[in-house]
Amino acid sequence: RDEALSQLKLHLLRAQEQMAIYANKKRRDLSFEEGEWVFLKLRPHRQHSVVRRIHQKLAARFYGPFQIIKKVGAVAYKLNLPPESKIHPVFHISLLKRAVGNYQVQGDLPKDLELAEEDDVYPQKILGTRAVMQGDTEIQQSLVQWKNKSVEDVTWENNEVLRGQFP
Known part of the structure; x- marks a missing residue:
């Protein structure tokens, strides 16, 4: 019994080591310094939409x-x-690629990526409030009319979420 258990542990350890080798094969250890130039990979779903x-x-x-x-x-x-x-300037290292060569001029983002005036949506008016129960907790909600949206597009939003997104 002890021999079988030690055999199992040995095989499990070998399998874990092999999986680690395969998993780390394509990983890259990256770090950048301040002042370096990098290219930015925008997320495909963001580009698509x-x-x-x-x-x-x-x-x-x-x-x-x-x-x-x-x-x-x-x-x-x-x-x-x-x-x-109008996009957040902080990016994960996986979205960056080192720029090879000497660069002094900054590149541009695509114009389509910028939000148009009519796409800029934020609360214009609070039309009403209510309290709803979610589990054992009472949540305060507001009926929000959004800027650049029709009156039919009003929605109930949690007050905490509204304060967090639009301080």
């Missing part, structure tokens, strides 16, 4: 180059994006 193309395969995969302003945490970096850009 904002930039409409007939053939998605032909869409640009990387944009830039952009300069790294600072390191935020262990695996995130803040980039120097154009001032008119």
Whole structure:
């Protein structure tokens, strides 16, 4: 019995080591310094929903180059994006690719990525309030009329969520 148990443990250990080898095969150890230039990979679902193309395969995969302003945490970096850009400037290291060569000029983001004035949605007016029970907790909600939306598009939103998204 002890011999069978030790045999099982040995085989399990070998299998775990083999899985670790396969899992780490394509992983890359990356780190960037402040001031370095990198290309930015925008998420495919974001590109798909904002930039409409007939053939998605032909869409640009990387944009830039952009300069790294600072390191935020262990695996995130803040980039120097154009001032008119309306996307968050902090990106995970997996979305960055080192720019090879000397770059002094910052690249541009696609214009389709920017939100148009009519797409900018935020609360315009609170039309009413209510309290609803979610489990044992009473939640306060507000009936919100959104800017650039019709009166039929009013929604009930949790007050905590509204305060968090629109301080």
